[in-house]
Amino acid sequence: MIKQKTIAGEICIKGKGIHTGYETTLCFKPAEENTGYTFVRTDLPGKPQIPALADNVFDTSRGSSLRNGEAVVRTIEHVLAAVVGCDIDNIIIELDHEETPIIDGSSKHFTEALLKTGIREQNAERKVYEIPTRCYLKDEEKDVEMYLIPDEEYRITTMVDYNSSVLGTQNAKLKNVAEFNEHFSAARTFVFLSEVQALLKHNLIQGGDIKNAIVFVDKILSQDELDYLATVFNQPRVSVLEEGILNNVELNYPNEPARHKTLDVLGDLALVGLRFTGHVMANKPGHKTNVEFAKLIRNKIQETYGNTSLPH
Ligand SMILES: [Zn+2]
Numbered sequence: 001m002i003k004q005k006t007i008a009g010e011i012c013i014k015g016k017g018i019h020t021g022y023e024t025t026l027c028f029k030p031a032e033e034n035t036g037y038t039f040v041r042t043d044l045p046g047k048p049q050i051p052a053l054a055d056n057v058f059d060t061s062r063g064s065s066l067r068n069g070e071a072v073v074r075t076i077e078h079v080l081a082a083v084v085g086c087d088i089d090n091i092i093i094e095l096d097h098e099e100t101p102i103i104d105g106s107s108k109h110f111t112e113a114l115l116k117t118g119i120r121e122q123n124a125e126r127k128v129y130e131i132p133t134r135c136y137l138k139d140e141e142k143d144v145e146m147y148l149i150p151d152e153e154y155r156i157t158t159m160v161d162y163n164s165s166v167l168g169t170q171n172a173k174l175k176n177v178a179e180f181n182e183h184f185s186a187a188r189t190f191v192f193l194s195e196v197q198a199l200l201k202h203n204l205i206q207g208g209d210i211k212n213a214i215v216f217v218d219k220i221l222s223q224d225e226l227d228y229l230a231t232v233f234n235q236p237r238v239s240v241l242e243e244g245i246l247n248n249v250e251l252n253y254p255n256e257p258a259r260h261k262t263l264d265v266l267g268d269l270a271l272v273g274l275r276f277t278g279h280v281m282a283n284k285p286g287h288k289t290n291v292e293f294a295k296l297i298r299n300k301i302q303e304t305y306g307n308t309s310l311p312h
Contacts, residue, residue: 002126004089006030008118013109015101017075018189019062024097026079028114031090033124036273037083039066039073043096052080052093054271054294060287064268074099077267077287078189082110084270085180086119089126104212105189106252107263111181129301131278137296139289144282146293151279158262158282164192166216166244172258180266186252187259190214193221193246200232214256215246265290272297 012027031038037052048071050056059065063075079100083091085107103109135148156174160167167190174184193215199205217240221229229246230238239247253259265282268290276297282290 002128004033004122004124004126005087005119006090006122007088007114008120011113011117013101013103013113015103017097017099018102018105019075020097020099022097022099024095024099024101026100027094028110028117029092029094030120031092033090033122035090037080037088037090037270038092039076040092040094041071041073041096041098042094044071051273052076052271053273054291054298057271057291060291064271064287064291072098075102076100077264077290078102078105078107079110079267080270081180081263081267082107082114082185084177084266085111085185086114087177088114088119089275090122102189105214106187106260107185107267111185115181126275128275128277129305131276131297131300132304133300135278135293135296135300137289137293139286139292142284142286142289144284144286144289146283146285146289147281148278148293148297149281150277152277153279154275154277155279156262156265156282157279158258158265158285160258160261160284162192162216162257164216164218166218167192167257170255170258172255172262174262174266177266180263183253184259184263184266187256187263188212188214188249188252189260190216190257192216192218194218212249214249214251217244217246261285269294269297272301274298274301276301 007030010029012025014025016023039050041048050066050068050071050073056066057064058067064077065074131148131150137146153176158172161169191213226238233248241247265285271294
């Protein structure tokens with residue numbers, strides 16, 4: 001019998017949200033058995049709780065965002081990936097604003113914080129639902145396909161293809177969740193330079209907010225443009241590295257984008273709200289389909305094992 005786990009103490013992390021720019025403090029706290037993952041907005045009257053479940057997602061345009069009544073929490077996927085990677089069953093995640101801190105665009109700082117507090121075993125047994133038959137989801141418009149094939153482990157294989165000379169086909173394989181902290185948690189989010197330039201032009205981001213992001217250079221740059229980017233990134237000189245990225249960062253892994261997409265899938269599928277096993281194969285995944293797939297898996301568990309065993 002495997003027992004459920006929570007964290008041994010409390011720990012907080014401070015930082016800005018990537019989309020809203022708000023400075024936010026996020027605090028991890030231990031939670032009771034069989035309660036799962038719960039966000040709490042401590043800045044709102046009555047401190048509303050928002051269970052991390054796919055049914056509570058209301059927006060997947062730039063990250064996955066949850067709502068319960070008036071209370072929202074945004075960009076929850078990197079935090080949840082760290083929670084799953086640390087093998088935690090029950091946790092409270094408090095926020096004093098609406099968006100989680102982005103820090104460096106990966107899960108590493110959340111993982112490190114969770115491990116620092118320590119993981120505590122609880123008395124209740126952990127239930128793990130083996131998915132007995134294949135699940136499949138396709139989004140024609142976005143050319144996304146998601147499969148789950150029955151397996152004794154929970155694994156994720158991700159394929160991306162940006163059809164760009166600087167970022168083409170890449171794969172990443174998470175053979176089991178125990179690999180996550182060491183090999184996936186430091187995979188950062190990434191953007192294409194043309195997107196960054198459009199956002200800068202419309203004043204939608206500040207250079208400082210993307211100083212840690214991987215920027216793929218998908219166009220030829222003039223010296224003027226390079227000089228402008230040097231000012232924005234607050235660097236003496238900006239150049240394009242051999243891998244086709246700006247020199248504000250170096251890659252943590254050669255296939256960092258595919259690893260980051262795997263991290264996003266792991267974080268979004270935490271919204272199933274239950275432990276399960278199966279081999280997930282994600283072809284060009286995005287938040288919208290990840291969340292739909294989480295609902296599909298939850299429904300499959302209900303069909304197979306009945307409603308009575310479901311928390312929340
Ligand atoms: Zn992400």
